[in-house]
Amino acid sequence: TPRTSIALEHGSHRLGKRTDEMMQTWRNYGLGQFIHWGLYAIPGGHWEGKYYGGAAEWIRSWKDMPNEAYDELYKEFDPQNFDPRAWAKQAKSLGAKYMIITTKHHDGFCLWPSEYTDYDVTNSPYGKDIIGPLVEAYDAEGIDVYLYFSVMDWNHLGYRSKLETEEDREAYEGFKEFTRNQLLELLDLYPTTKGLWFDGTWDAAWKEQAAFADKLETEMREKIPGLIIGSRFRPDDYGNRHFDSNGDLMGDYEQGWERKLPETFEDTKGNDWDCVMTVPENQWGYHSDWRGHVKTSFELIEMLVKSVSLNGNFVMNFGPDGQGSIREEETKLAAEIGDWMDVNHEAIYGCGYLDWKKQDWGYYTKNRETGKVYMVVFNRPLNGALRVKTPSKIGLEKVYSLKEPSVTYEPEEVHKDEYFIHLKESKTSKGPVVIVIEPTK
Ligand code: FHN
Incomplete structure (x- = not known):
């Protein structure tokens, strides 16, 4: 049926689902692992003895912690317990088929050696790449790797949340080039990457970048054929995200299910989607003092099964501490879910609605x-x-x-x-x- 539609230069690229092999693999994962790791793991939700009640990875935005103090944390980043092979083995026994790692969260600190900033691992006491060894370890376990990348960057001088003046626009052009360079750099450095998981794309400044983001998405897809990118990356010509102005999905799957699940198949509009889920109510990065409700393995298994029953993937988050250890609570949950998966994985992998x-x-x-x-x-x-x-x-x-x-x-x-x-x-x-x-x- 012909659709009445708004003419868009940078709207959805496709009506209907991707049917290629890579996307089929994505669809059949069922269970994934998210890892939020960065400088925020060092304060772990505390500053000078005071408890921060927000999500640990947002502590820099807390009025009690000066930005300057946060921006010095890289001088303490020296995770002596970081053992990528142990992480990958744990993910394997959990039953995860893919993993998403924060290469750069909103703070702008890069876990890979980036040519385009000094704010990266090479300038920390740890001094070496984190992402490369992780990719290698997960690849070796047969777990596909996806790179999380926050467009919003609190460290880059050109970053703006809105563009109000000519000066803002000029600065932001530099930031856009930087973003492009970093993304292409990541794909060059880690060519076995299966996809990118974008975040921090809600600001007004980015919502004006339909043409730039569209071109960049095409460039990234050319670099790694089959690359998977969800609905959080580009805005359309009118600044709409996830779904374009005609209501069509932008990107390969819907990324709107964060810490919540659809109730019915109709809620998913029949799209591919993932649900990313925290273990406590809202902690992604390491917080040493989890308060409030902490999910049990039973609840997480139910969310996993519900996701698969509605054609989605379920992604459980882990927040390793500043030394690179995965906390006991997460290890216990991973073991319990893994035990259930050992017996019942046939009801998850390759399954859907x-x-x-x-x-x-x-x-x-x-x-x-x-x-x-x-x-x-x-x-x-x-x-x-x-x-x-x-x-x-x-x-x-x-x-x-x-x-x-x-x-x-x-x-x-x-x-x-x-x-x-x-x-x-x-x-x-x-x-x-x-x-x-x-x-x-
Ligand atoms: O602000 C972030 C948050 O810290 C976390 O990374 C989640 C993961 O989906 N994404 C953002 C909020 O949507």
């Missing part, structure tokens, strides 16, 4: 290739009977336990296209159980 009527016991996921259906049971009914309603003409050919495939089920037909599966799985099983359905073709 199934259009059967959702039931209160949990979530369906469906393997995109085999067509197998997984029932991930979070709320076990008191009578142990799981209701399944199938679309007409689809029957349940084979039903069995994922953990023990020899445990099979004879579904009880309640009505036409409606069944009960009477759970045999132990009530004490750790974490949600998974029942596999092979539907009739």
Whole structure:
């Protein structure tokens, strides 16, 4: 159907989804790991004995901490416990298929040796590249690496949040060139990068840069064919982000699900998307004193399964401390989730949305290739009977336990296209159980 549309030079590049192999790989990840690491890990949410209640990586913007003091922290950056191979192994046992690392957060400090600034690892006591060894370690574990990059940069003198004067515009031109140089530099240095994860693109100044960002995105894609870039990078001609002025998705997948999940498939508009999630309510970088609710592995597994059931990837955040150690709480969660993934990963990898009527016991996921259906049971009914309603003409050919495939089920037909599966799985099983359905073709 012809669409009424606003003419855009820098709107969405595509209607519909990317169907190439790289994007298919992205779609099938299911679970990812986010790592927020930078200078903010050193104060860890405290300055001169005072507690900072905001997100630890924002401490520089806190009135109690002078910017000058923050900007000197690089002189203390010497993470002696940083062991990229141990991080990668932990991510592997968690079951993560991809990892996103903060190459540069809003503070502007670069974890790679950048030719374009002195504010980088080489000028810290640590003195060497962080990103290269990380990429190598994760590549070796078969975990795809994505580079987080904040366009907003509190350290660069040309950075402006808005462009009010001629002087602002001139300064910002320099900043744009710097941003371009850094991005192309990252892709040259780390050519196995699978994609970029952008942030800090909400300021008015950046929202005026539709043409520049469009050209740069094309240049980046030319450097690494198949490169994946989400909806947070470029604005359209009218400064709209994520979706252009015609409502079409900008970039390869929607990046709007931060610390929240869609409720229904309709909420996702049928797009590809990821959800990035903190363990406490809102801490990305290391904060030594987590307050408020801290998610359990059970909650995180439910978010993971819900994401996959709605065609999204779920990305769990880690915030290593100033010495490069991953905190105990995160290590424990990673082990618990990893234990569940060991048994049940088949319900996650390569799986997505199934259009059967959702039931209160949990979530369906469906393997995109085999067509197998997984029932991930979070709320076990008191009578142990799981209701399944199938679309007409689809029957349940084979039903069995994922953990023990020899445990099979004879579904009880309640009505036409409606069944009960009477759970045999132990009530004490750790974490949600998974029942596999092979539907009739
Ligand atoms: O301000 C950042 C925040 O520190 C963190 O990096 C998250 C991750 O998605 N992104 C920004 C807020 O949207």
